[in-house]
Amino acid sequence: EVQVLESGGGLVQSGGSLTLSCAASGFTFSTYAMTWVRQSPGKGLEWVSTISSSSISKYYANSVEGRFTVSRDNSKRTLFLQMNNVRVEDTAVYYCAKERIQFLEWTSALDSWGQGTQVTVSP
Amino acid sequence: QSVLTQPPSASGTPGQRVTISCSGTRSSVGGNSVTWYQQLPGTAPKVLIHSNNQRPSGVPDRFSGSKSDSSASLAISGLQSEDEAVYSCAAWDDAIKGYVFGTGTKVTVL
Numbered sequence: 748e749v750q751v752l753e754s755g756g757g758l759v760q761s762g763g764s765l766t767l768s769c770a771a772s773g774f775t776f777s778t779y780a781m782t783w784v785r786q787s788p789g790k791g792l793e794w795v796s797t798i799s800s801s802s803i804s805k806y807y808a809n810s811v812e813g814r815f816t817v818s819r820d821n822s823k824r825t826l827f828l829q830m831n832n833v834r835v836e837d838t839a840v841y842y843c844a845k846e847r848i849q850f851l852e853w854t855s856a857l858d859s860w861g862q863g864t865q866v867t868v869s870p
Numbered sequence: 871q872s873v874l875t876q877p878p879s880a881s882g883t884p885g886q887r888v889t890i891s892c893s894g895t896r897s898s899v900g901g902n903s904v905t906w907y908q909q910l911p912g913t914a915p916k917v918l919i920h921s922n923n924q925r926p927s928g929v930p931d932r933f934s935g936s937k938s939d940s941s942a943s944l945a946i947s948g949l950q951s952e953d954e955a956v957y958s959c960a961a962w963d964d965a966i967k968g969y970v971f972g973t974g975t976k977v978t979v980l
Contacts, residue, residue: 791873791971792907792915792958792971793971797968806968806969807968809966842914842915853969854969855902855921855962856905856920856960857905857907857915858917858920860914860915860916861914
């Protein structure tokens with residue numbers, strides 16, 4: 748069974764840093780692009796970042812470019828999101844999700860999602 | 871970041887057909903596959919339709935998707951109470967090299 752499980756969320760002050768992790772199982776992690784998506788309270792889904800299977804390609808939303816860094820360790824089947832200089836508007840549930848198409852370098856459809864991890868940024 | 875435009879809400883009685891629109895650009899919906907996600911309250915999103923009109927196994931055939939030029943649509947026929955959820959479209963946008971989600975449509979079963 749395909750599973751992705753986020754961790755690392757919590758309360759952080761504005762300007763601080765936090766690292767989210769996503770542990771994957773049940774599929775060949777090293778062959779799928781992975782994506783972070785966030786959802787603020789009562790709002791819609793917002794794409795944050797995508798990393799290709801080999802880490803060669805990394806894409807970021809304008810809202811986080813230069814502050815967040817996506818990475819992965821294929822040997823440990825784990826995805827990361829390093830969040831620096833966080834802002835109040837970064838408060839959201841952060842989801843880790845798997846791309847549906849093997850070896851695709853970007854995002855087409857996210858077919859497996861974690862339960863999300865809450866990140867709260869205080870002023 | 872650009873977003874795809876959806877109506878904020880849609881509703882129908884059980885058994886009715888409901889259609890949700892998704893408007894994008896040539897570089898997003900017009901040039902890439904559209905995915906539809908269903909998000910039930912308090913849960914993570916789930917793929918309902920991928921590749922514009924393909925249903926994953928387990929998704930009832932009451933759900934169907936279509937695309938024309940830079941717009942896409944999701945249709946729910948034979949609406950059921952368990953279909954109450956938020957539906958969001960999404961597509962890769964070549965112009966910004968990012969994945970864009972729709973604004974989301976809350977479906978209510980009257």
